[in-house]
Amino acid sequence: MIELFQMGGMLFMSILTIELSMVLFFTVKAFSNKEGYAGKIKSTGLLAAITGILGQLIGLFSAFEAIQQIGAVSPAILAGGLKVSMITTIYGVIIYMIAILLSLIIKMRK
Known part of the structure; x- marks a missing residue:
C-alpha cells in the first residue's frame, strides 16, 4: 500500500488522502x-x-514529454508508465464511491 502511495506521487496522493479524511470527518x-x-x-x-x-x-503529460525527448520507447515501458499514471485516478474514484455509499447510508437513516 505504501509502495502504491509513493508510485502515485506524494503530492496528489497526499491531497487525495486529505480529501478522504474530510469525507470521513463529514x-x-x-x-x-x-x-x-x-x-x-x-x-x-x-x-x-x-x-x-x-x-x-499531469503524470501522462510528464511521461509523454520524456518520451518525446528520448525518442523510441519500448511498449513495455510505455505500458508501465500508463499503469502508474492510473493510480491517482483509481484512488480518487474509490474515495468517490465511498462518499456516495456513505451519503446514501446517511440519507436512509433519516
Whole structure:
C-alpha cells in the first residue's frame, strides 16, 4: 500500500488522502445528527475523483514529454508508465464511491 502511495506521487496522493479524511470527518458529523453534511460528503468525494484525474493527466503529460525527448520507447515501458499514471485516478474514484455509499447510508437513516 505504501509502495502504491509513493508510485502515485506524494503530492496528489497526499491531497487525495486529505480529501478522504474530510469525507470521513463529514460522515462522523452527519451521524451526530448534524444537518447538511450529506451534500458535503458527496461534493468532497467528487473533488477527490477530479483530483485523481488531474493527477493522471499531469503524470501522462510528464511521461509523454520524456518520451518525446528520448525518442523510441519500448511498449513495455510505455505500458508501465500508463499503469502508474492510473493510480491517482483509481484512488480518487474509490474515495468517490465511498462518499456516495456513505451519503446514501446517511440519507436512509433519516
